[in-house]
Amino acid sequence: MITVNEYFDGKVKSMAINSGSLPATIGVMLAGDYTFGTDKKEIMTVVQGELTVTLPGESAARTFRNGQVFEVPANSSFDVTVAIDTAYLCQYCD
Amino acid sequence: MITVNEYFDGKVKSMAINSGSLPATIGVMLAGDYTFGTDKKEIMTVVQGELTVTLPGESAARTFRNGQVFEVPANSSFDVTVAIDTAYLCQYCD
Numbered sequence: 001m002i003t004v005n006e007y008f009d010g011k012v013k014s015m016a017i018n019s020g021s022l023p024a025t026i027g028v029m030l031a032g033d034y035t036f037g038t039d040k041k042e043i044m045t046v047v048q049g050e051l052t053v054t055l056p057g058e059s060a061a062r063t064f065r066n067g068q069v070f071e072v073p074a075n076s077s078f079d080v081t082v083a084i085d086t087a088y089l090c091q092y093c094d
Numbered sequence: 095m096i097t098v099n100e101y102f103d104g105k106v107k108s109m110a111i112n113s114g115s116l117p118a119t120i121g122v123m124l125a126g127d128y129t130f131g132t133d134k135k136e137i138m139t140v141v142q143g144e145l146t147v148t149l150p151g152e153s154a155a156r157t158f159r160n161g162q163v164f165e166v167p168a169n170s171s172f173d174v175t176v177a178i179d180t181a182y183l184c185q186y187c188d
Binding site: 001002004010011012013015016017018019021024026027028030045047048049084085086087089091 | 095096098104105106107109110111112113115118120121122124139141142143178179180181183185
């Protein structure tokens with residue numbers, strides 16, 4: 001069974017995937033501004049589109065596009081500005 | 095609004111994404127065997143996992159893993175064997 005998770009009134013949706021390497025979700029973010037909290041360390045990959053991200057401890061935002069990766073520490077949060085609908089992969093590290 | 099499409103009794107789910115380059119969907123395929131038909135030419139990228147694919151006109155199956163890409167002509171079909179849950183990106187070409 002593939003579970004679909006919804007956030008921010010359906011403007012962000014994700015699907016869990018367990019393919020053995022790392023537990024992960026793939027998802028779509030519609031254009032908008034979001035703040036995400038983390039429990040575990042997260043490795044985020046932009047699959048298609050772009051994410052402008054302010055990471056914990058950083059004041060300047062950085063934009064990540066197709067194939068680019070950024071990491072977010074566990075037990076923290078990060079702000080994301082999405083200019084165009086973006087598909088992403090999020091992997092969770094223990 | 096993010097539309098979630100379901101196929102094969104929910105064993106394959108996809109979400110549409112329109113981020114300007116090519117119309118696309120991202121999705122998850124659970125382990126199993128599937129045959130997909132195409133209207134437009136499709137560019138398939140394995141995001142996480144692996145797809146063993148028999149493409150139109152080919153007798154031998156080939157396995158594609160993380161980051162690898164294959165193309166399927168328009169108005170054709172292809173067989174896929176999924177050994178582990180796999181996330182993919184499918185881009186549609188005019």
